[in-house]
Amino acid sequence: MPPIDLSKLNGTEHDKVVDEIVRAAETLGFFQVVNHCVPLELMESVKDSAHKFFNMPPEEKVVYRKSVSPSLKMRYQTSFAPEIENVLEWKDYINMVYSSDEDALQYWPNQCK
Structure with missing residues (x-):
């Protein structure tokens, strides 16, 4: 296609x-x-930020897990759920909602700012 x-x-x-x-x-x-x-520089910056976040030690990423995140605007999640999936598809991802610079600076990980 x-x-x-x-x-x-x-x-x-x-x-x-x-x-x-x-x-x-x-x-x-x-x-x-x-x-x-979308400027190439912005796409590269987002990619670099994602690499920095996912390369963090697990104990640093866990504070952003959906169940404990200090904000609904920043969540670290996984799709791995073998108890309910017929086909295992594992991906970890972050969901960062931008509403203002103030919120981003307060809740987003430093690696993603």
Whole structure:
């Protein structure tokens, strides 16, 4: 499947682009986008922050677990649930909600600021 051109979302091909996204998500489960206007430097910075967070020792990451996180705006979770899954798919992930610089500085790990 070819990359999906997001620059066309604001034009006459909006519905076509939406259909391409839906079709790719339903058939392949993933897709590549181009012309998304996200600067490369920002994408690299986010990737570096994620690497720093996931390379932290477990005892430092655990304070952000969903059940004990000091904020709903920062949660560290896992999808590993063998008791309810037919196919084991393990991924750890962080969910960081941005509402203001103040909240981000207060609740996000230093590695992700």
